[in-house]
Amino acid sequence: MTKSLHSTRHVMIAKALADQRRLKGLSQTQVAKAMGRHQPFIANIESGQRRVDLVELLDIAAIIDLDVPALVKKIIDS
Known part of the structure; x- marks a missing residue:
């Protein structure tokens, strides 16, 4: 398992946070x-x-209304 900051899973989390923040107009x-x-x-x-x-x-997640369980499922299923 990689310890890189740029692993696929870390990238997915960062992208989900940025996308949801933008979606909420914040x-x-x-x-x-x-x-x-x-x-x-x-x-x-x-x-x-x-x-x-x-x-x-x-x-x-609470601030940007991100569904963390859905994000975790998406990461697990990828």
């Missing part, structure tokens, strides 16, 4: 501010420069 700054973070935090996750941990994923 900027990276708005999401970061809702989390008490700065915009580069979200930018680094979405660009694959930073991994997102489970708690952060759940926090971001």
Whole structure:
């Protein structure tokens, strides 16, 4: 198993977060501010420069209305 930040699974998570954020019409700054973070935090996750941990994923998902179980199923099934 690869430890790369750019594994297929990591790319799928980053893309899902970015796509859903855009779908909701939210900027990276708005999401970061809702989390008490700065915009580069979200930018680094979405660009694959930073991994997102489970708690952060759940926090971001709540803000952007991302269905985490559906995302996990998509990753498992891929």
